[in-house]
Amino acid sequence: GQQVMQIPQYQHVQEGEDFTTYCNSSTTLSNIQWYKQRPGGHPVFLIQLVKSGEVKKQKRLTFQFGEAKKNSSLHITATQTTDVGTYFCADSTGTASKLTFGTGTRLQVTL
């Protein structure tokens, strides 16, 4: 079956440093969604990318969809302590659009 892997598994940065998580799928992605899960919380939708090569920005967050639609990335510029959490990419497939989540990247930010 489809596998969606993310690297790194964990990253610890100082506040103000940049952070990037990479998402790679074993199959072509229909579209890619990104979710953030705070410690002890539930996944919260961040964004959806649909087109090959698409780049979207949300303030300090930049999301990119690969040309071949098999990978995606999330880049955070100048991290803040509020960015702490686990970031998941997820492929949305089928008529009922079940989400196949990636393995996640846990981000820790310290002062």
Next chain:
Amino acid sequence: EPEVTQTPSHQVTQMGQEVILRCVPISNHLYFYWYRQILGQKVEFLVSFYNNEISEKSEIFDDQFSVERPDGSNFTLKIRSTKLEDSAMYFCASSHRFAGREQYFGPGTRLTVT
């Protein structure tokens, strides 16, 4: 802002017992989902539900699992005979009328099977 709610927040049960996890999706949403997350791991799809029937289910969703929408607001997940490995956080999610849109997750029910 509308949100998905789930009850209970934490359920402790003994192996072999039946549990029912309850969810109230966002009122104008038509697609409903259950996911689970074992501690420290990724979120895994269990089942999707649309138009009063299961649309898709994963290998995890075996005969011990069932879902129901008993009325216009509730969406339930039943596990008939719980196993130790069913211990996890269970998230309900719902989505707007068109598939392929973002999913809104509830706060989850932590199920502990002893």
